[in-house]
Structures are given as structure tokens and as C-alpha cells.
Amino acid sequence: MKARRTFGNKLALSFGVTVTLTIVICAASVAALSLVMTAKDNAIKVAVDDLARSEQLRTEGESRIADYRAYLLNGRQEYLDQTTADRQRFLALVTQLRGSLTDPAAQNLLEAVSTAEAAHAAILDPVIERRKEITNLTDVGQLNATDVTPARKALQDSIVALTARVRENVEQARREASTEASRAIVVIIGLGVLALIFAAWVAWKLNRDLRREVGAAIGHIQSSSAQLEAAAAQQASGGRDQASAMSEITTTISELLITSRQIADSAQRVSQIAEETSAAARTGDATIDQTRASISAIRNQVDQIVQHMLTLGEKSQQIGGVVDLVSELAEQTNILAINATIEASGAGEWGRRFAVVAEEIRKLADRTAGSAKEIRALIDDVRGAVNTTVMATEIGAKSVDSGARQFDEATDSFRRIAQLVATTNDATREIELSTKQQTTAVEQVNVAASDTARVTRETEASAVQTRQTAAHLSNLSGDLLDLVGNGRS
Structure with a gap:
């Protein structure tokens, strides 16, 4: 220098x-x-x-x-x-x-x-x-x-x-x-x-x-480049062996990492399924409770319907009595209208208007009698439907009681399923957590192995480059000696 x-x-x-x-x-x-x-x-x-x-x-x-x-x-x-x-x-x-x-x-x-x-x-x-x-x-x-x-x-x-x-x-x-x-x-x-x-x-x-100073400097450079080339050759050989071993280690760790990730994914899916099953069991239990409450409400409604139907039968009998009365009044009104018509026709000119009114009353009495008959027929139909409904309602009430007993049994089954699913979910979570920790550890080992392999490859490449540089430096020093006129050593 x-x-x-x-x-x-x-x-x-x-x-x-x-x-x-x-x-x-x-x-x-x-x-x-x-x-x-x-x-x-x-x-x-x-x-x-x-x-x-x-x-x-x-x-x-x-x-x-x-x-x-x-x-x-x-x-x-x-x-x-x-x-x-x-x-x-x-x-x-x-x-x-x-x-x-x-x-x-x-x-x-x-x-x-x-x-x-x-x-x-x-x-x-x-x-x-x-x-x-x-x-x-x-x-x-x-x-x-x-x-x-x-x-x-x-x-x-x-x-x-x-x-x-x-x-x-x-x-x-x-x-x-x-x-x-x-x-x-x-x-x-x-x-x-x-x-x-x-x-x-x-x-x-x-x-x-220049010839004197460069010649002395090139002598040192040639000696150093020879030593550097030998050291680079040894380092490159060791780097290749180390790179081969690290490549095998990296391949093994990569396979282990893939297996761990698959196990972690499977455990995670099992955990998700268990959670979904547990949620479904809890939802089913709640649904059964709601259904039991609905069945009780239906039983109450059925009892009320029976009472209303019985009341409806009584009211229809009363309506039938009223209809009979209306029918009887319509017949009497018809008879009175016929008599009034006869009397009006005997009254001459002064009874014509009254005869028209009597005729209209008679027609109204006929329509009323027809309507009473129709109402009678409807009331009979209503009585038949009420009787049928009461019988069906009693059968439904018995079915509701049987369904309530079956729902109680299903509720007990869903509760046992929910307990088993909760136990399975806890075990799956523990497996998932352990698998994730194992995957993380394997990933860290894989990263360390990859870094080591990369450093080994870089070291090998650097050693090869150093060897090439040393050889090139030796050639350049010879060329420089020829350039300054001292000749190759």
C-alpha cells in the first residue's frame, strides 16, 4: 500500500x-x-x-x-x-x-x-x-x-x-x-x-x-492467490458434502412437515365437525324443549277446541229451535197472506191494493220458509261436522300425549349425545393444539435447515468464485508482469 x-x-x-x-x-x-x-x-x-x-x-x-x-x-x-x-x-x-x-x-x-x-x-x-x-x-x-x-x-x-x-x-x-x-x-x-x-x-x-514496485507487489499477489486457491478448493469440497447432507435433511423435514400439516388439518376438521355436532345437539335439545312446550300448547288448544265444539253444538241446537220457530211463523204468515188475498178480492176496487201487499207478504213468507229450510240443512251439517271434529280432536289429544312421551325420550338421547360430543370436542382440541405445536416446531426446524442449506450453497458458490478469482488473479499478475517487462515468474 x-x-x-x-x-x-x-x-x-x-x-x-x-x-x-x-x-x-x-x-x-x-x-x-x-x-x-x-x-x-x-x-x-x-x-x-x-x-x-x-x-x-x-x-x-x-x-x-x-x-x-x-x-x-x-x-x-x-x-x-x-x-x-x-x-x-x-x-x-x-x-x-x-x-x-x-x-x-x-x-x-x-x-x-x-x-x-x-x-x-x-x-x-x-x-x-x-x-x-x-x-x-x-x-x-x-x-x-x-x-x-x-x-x-x-x-x-x-x-x-x-x-x-x-x-x-x-x-x-x-x-x-x-x-x-x-x-x-x-x-x-x-x-x-x-x-x-x-x-x-x-x-x-x-x-x-513501476517495474520495480509492481514486480514486488505481484510476487506477493501470486503467493497469496495460490494459498487462496488451495483454501477455496478445500472449502468448496466441504461445502458440497455439507450441501448434500443438508439437502437430504431438508427433504426429510419437508415430508415430516407435510404429514404434520395433514394431521393438523384433519384434527382441525374433526374439531370443526365436533363443534358443529355439539351445536346441532344443543340446538336439537332446545328445539325439543320448544316442541314440548308447543305440544302442551296444542293439548290446551285441543281441549279448548273440544269445549268450543261442544258449545258450538249447543248453539246450533238453539239455532235449530229458532229456525223451527221462523219456519212455523212463515207458514202462518203464508196462510194469513192467502186469506188476506181472498178477502181483498171480495172487497172490490178498494181491496186491490191490499191484495198486492198481501201477495208480496205471501212471497216473502215463501222465501223465509225456503231460507229456514236451508238454514236447517246447514245446521244439520254443522252438527255432523262438530261431532266429527270432537271425535278427531279426542284422537289428536291422545296422539299429542303419545308424542310428548316420545319427545321426552328424544330429549334424554340428545342430552347424552351432547355430553359425548363435548367430550369428543375437548379431546379433538387437545389433539389439534398438540398437532399445531408440532407443526410449528417442524416448520422452525425446516426454516433453520433451509437457511443452513442456503448458507451452505452460498458458501460453496463463494468458495468456487474465490477459487476462480484466485486463478484469475494469478493470470492477471502474470499478464501484469509481462506488461511491465519483468516476464512471468
Whole structure:
């Protein structure tokens, strides 16, 4: 671990130095190139500006010559004004060049141009003044302008010489900028060579340290991996044997657990059936009690029905007497109605209405007699039904007494059944409780055995994985030795 930290520190330090050197080289390169580009741009800009002004100076001079020639020919004031404006622009350019030119030779040539322009202007001004006095074109030939031509020629030559010198300065500035760029490139190349030399030295030193330190570490790794592989092989063999034994134990316990669960389920079903039988017995006992009470009530009702039937027979006899009386009254009323009809027919006109009433009374008496006969027949039927009902009721009362005695015997049987079912239910509950406890214990043993088997399998897999890792680590250490150049041990 110490060797690794030492090598890491060396690598970090070397990387930091390399990065710093690279940054310095980049910064120096950028600064040199920026300096060269700035100097080149400034030199070329100044030189080009001076060259443009010198060219413009020649242009303004030629324009002035053309303008004053036109004025000498036609005498128009606008050409004179243009001539004056051309000279002012010319002098302004001379002033600008005085401020921008740095070459002494160019400055001397500029002064020569200024002197030639002043001499040319001194010769030209009298000619222009004489031209102002001439109004006839035929007199233009009288102007004495012979001295103007040499002065103009001298001005043009001085301008040409200045332009040539400024152009030479532009070329010289370009050459100097190229020289500075070449120097910057040389500096960058030198820094790059130094960086390469330093990087090669760092790589060589790191390679030497890496081979020495990694070789020692790999020796320890190979020794440890061999020991680890042997231990893993032993652990894997023991794990397989233990896993096989635990698998058999787990299978046995699983079968025992299934049997215990089946016994527990059967005991639970027996207990449920016993509880249901006990509940049914208790319900039957209660039902028998209710039935006994119902039979007693039925016996009372039967006795009451007999009494009511006897009373109904007596009432029907009384009704029969009343019906006989009504029947007798109906016959007498019928006889009276017939007599009244006969008497009414003998009474003449005054007895007709009474005859009609007597006839209606006779019809009513006939209907009453018919109804009395029907009532008599019904009363006879009621008497027969009452007698039959009384006889049936007495037979039912005897049957109710016999049923009550049988219900008492059934009640005793249901109570004995309920006691036996209660005893069976208690025994079944004890069996169920014992079976559940046994099932719980077997489940706990099964879980423990399963966990042990799982741990054994995991241990075996871990041992196999450890063995494979040890072999792979041994191979990797050999490859690493080949990589660092020490060869396989």
C-alpha cells in the first residue's frame, strides 16, 4: 500500500509538472504569436497608411496640375477654386505624413516634396495672377509659364521618390514581421523539444519505478492467490458434502412437515365437525324443549277446541229451535197472506191494493220458509261436522300425549349425545393444539435447515468464485508482469 501511494504521488507530481510545462509552453506560444501578430499588423498598417497617403499625395498633385492648366486655358473661377482646394489637400497630406513617417530618409524626401511644392507654388502664383487680368483667349500665349514646367517636373520627381521610399518601408516592415514570426516559431519549437525531453525522462523514470514496485507487489499477489486457491478448493469440497447432507435433511423435514400439516388439518376438521355436532345437539335439545312446550300448547288448544265444539253444538241446537220457530211463523204468515188475498178480492176496487201487499207478504213468507229450510240443512251439517271434529280432536289429544312421551325420550338421547360430543370436542382440541405445536416446531426446524442449506450453497458458490478469482488473479499478475517487462515468474 505504501509503494502504491508512493507511485501515485510520483505519477501525480509528474503529471502536474507536465501539465504546468504544457501550460507554460501554450502561454508562451500564444504570447509570442500574439506579439508577432500585433507587431506585424501595426507595422503593416502604418506602412500601408503611409503608402496610401503618398499615393494620394501624387494624385492630389496631378489633380492640381490638371486644374490649374484648365484655368489657364479657359480662365473659369471654378478651376481656380479646385486648384486651391487641391493644394490645401496636398498640404494636409504632407502634414499627416510628417506625423506618421519614422524613416529619416522618407522624412527628408517629404521635406524635399514640401520644398518643391513651395517652389512650384511660388512660380505658379504670378502666372495665375496674370491670367486673371487676361480676358481674351488670344492673349493667353502672352503668359510667361516656361518656369512652371521645371518646377512641376521637380515636384513630381520628389513625389515619386517619396512613394518609392515608402514602398520600400512597407516591404521592410513585412520582412521584419516575418523575422519576428520565425523567431517565435523557433522559441515554440525549442519549448516543445524541452517538453518532449522532460516527458521522456518522466516516462523512463516512472517505468523503472513501476517495474520495480509492481514486480514486488505481484510476487506477493501470486503467493497469496495460490494459498487462496488451495483454501477455496478445500472449502468448496466441504461445502458440497455439507450441501448434500443438508439437502437430504431438508427433504426429510419437508415430508415430516407435510404429514404434520395433514394431521393438523384433519384434527382441525374433526374439531370443526365436533363443534358443529355439539351445536346441532344443543340446538336439537332446545328445539325439543320448544316442541314440548308447543305440544302442551296444542293439548290446551285441543281441549279448548273440544269445549268450543261442544258449545258450538249447543248453539246450533238453539239455532235449530229458532229456525223451527221462523219456519212455523212463515207458514202462518203464508196462510194469513192467502186469506188476506181472498178477502181483498171480495172487497172490490178498494181491496186491490191490499191484495198486492198481501201477495208480496205471501212471497216473502215463501222465501223465509225456503231460507229456514236451508238454514236447517246447514245446521244439520254443522252438527255432523262438530261431532266429527270432537271425535278427531279426542284422537289428536291422545296422539299429542303419545308424542310428548316420545319427545321426552328424544330429549334424554340428545342430552347424552351432547355430553359425548363435548367430550369428543375437548379431546379433538387437545389433539389439534398438540398437532399445531408440532407443526410449528417442524416448520422452525425446516426454516433453520433451509437457511443452513442456503448458507451452505452460498458458501460453496463463494468458495468456487474465490477459487476462480484466485486463478484469475494469478493470470492477471502474470499478464501484469509481462506488461511491465519483468516476464512471468
